Amino acid sequence: DTGVSQNPRHKITKRGQNVTFRCDPISEHNRLYWYRQTLGQGPEFLTYFQNEAQLEKSRLLSDRFSAERPKGSFSTLEIQRTEQGDSAMYLCASSLIPGSGNTIYFGEGSWLTVV
Amino acid sequence: AQSVSQHNHHVILSEAASLELGCNYSYGGTVNLFWYVQYPGQHLQLLLKYFSGDPLVKGIKGFEAEFIKSKFSFNLRKPSVQWSDTAEYFCAVMPYSGNTPLVFGKGTRLSVIA
Numbered sequence: 412d413t414g415v416s417q418n419p420r421h422k423i424t425k426r427g428q429n430v431t432f433r434c435d436p437i438s439e440h441n442r443l444y445w446y447r448q449t450l451g452q453g454p455e456f457l458t459y460f461q462n463e464a465q466l467e468k469s470r471l472l473s474d475r476f477s478a479e480r481p482k483g484s485f486s487t488l489e490i491q492r493t494e495q496g497d498s499a500m501y502l503c504a505s506s507l508i509p510g511s512g513n514t515i516y517f518g519e520g521s522w523l524t525v526v
Numbered sequence: 527a528q529s530v531s532q533h534n535h536h537v538i539l540s541e542a543a544s545l546e547l548g549c550n551y552s553y554g555g556t557v558n559l560f561w562y563v564q565y566p567g568q569h570l571q572l573l574l575k576y577f578s579g580d581p582l583v584k585g586i587k588g589f590e591a592e593f594i595k596s597k598f599s600f601n602l603r604k605p606s607v608q609w610s611d612t613a614e615y616f617c618a619v620m621p622y623s624g625n626t627p628l629v630f631g632k633g634t635r636l637s638v639i640a
Contacts (some may be wrong), residue, residue, distance in 0.1 A: 444627060453530075453616050453630035454570070467627065502570070504628075515628055517562075517570040 415518035417503050423524045424493055431489045432521045436505030443486050444515065446502040447471065454502055455520070460486060494526045498508055528553035528619050532630035538637045539607050539622070547602040547634050549591075549617030556622035558598040561591055562630075567634040573615075576600065577622075612638045 416435040420449050441462050446454035457476070458468045462483040472478075475493075478513050480486040490497055500520040507513040532549040551557065561573040574585025581593040591602045600617060618630040 446630075451632070452531075453618075453632045456627045456629065458626050504570075514572050514575065515560075516572075519569040 415451045415503055415505050415516050417501075417518040417521050419521060419526075420519065421522045424524055426495060427492055429489060429491045430493055430523060431487055432503075432523075433500050434486045434488070434503030434505075434518060436485070436503070437516055440505035440507055440516075441510060442515075443480055443481070445486070445488050445508075446504065447504055448500045448520070449498075457488075457501075477516040490523070493523075495525045497526045498523055501516060528621065528626070528629050529559070529602060530617050532615075532617055532634050534634045535632070536637070538636045538639065539614070541609055541639075541640055542606045544569045544636075545607045545611070545636070546605040547615055547636070548564055549597050549600045549602065549624075549631060550618040551600065553621060558622055559591075559593060560618040560628070561585065561589070561600075561602050561619070562616045562618060563597035564616065564633075566613070572615070573581065585612070606638055607636070607638050609638045609640055612636060615634050 427520050444459040444512045445457040448454045455471050457472050458478050460480040475491045478488045500522050502520045506515040529552045531550045559576040562570045563573050564570050573589050574583050574602045576583045576593045589604050593600050614633045618628045618635045620628045
């Protein structure tokens with residue numbers, strides 16, 4: 412399967428713990444996006460990278476959240492000192508540079524439950 | 527900033543009924559428009575997209591959408607739904623430049639009953 416790969420698929424953690432999610436985009440895709448989705452809502456943008464540069468961060472991305480894409484390939488999203496409100500599905504997506512008809516492909520998501 | 531409104535939260539249809547899901551967006555410039563589908567337990571998949579040209583776009587599984595620029599709308603249609611179309615449908619918009627991320631609507635849950 413050469414789609415967007417995310418792991419772990421599910422994570423249950425205690426409040427206050429740190430968690431890290433990994434995303435492997437489709438090979439050669441230079442854009443990588445992180446979104447968050449809660450039940451009954453559409454995906455909400457968190458941040459995106461073009462190659463290794465983080466170009467935009469949403470206001471939803473508090474100081475406890477950090478994302479990296481060190482070599483312009485895979486990316487990690489870390490949440491420090493998790494809170495119950497962080498419980499959601501974290502989606503990763505990738506594309507070639509959009510605006511020229513390129514599709515954004517989504518991974519299966521990483522479910523986070525904070526107890 | 528752009529935004530997307532999907533008017534129907536939950537739609538229930540019988541098999542073979544026709545479907546139309548509304549989507550309106552707010553953005554003053556040229557846009558790219560998308561419909562994604564999320565089947566139960568699966569990831570978001572692209573149904574269809576509009577970038578330019580013919581405003582009537584055909585996608586997979588018999589879906590189509592019409593871009594009406596004057597109404598800022600991009601409604602999704604299917605003439606005859608099947609039970610397997612039960613899913614969540616998301617409309618999304620991105621400015622044509624591609625320099626701002628995809629913005630999604632809240633989604634419409636479609637339940638097709640036999």
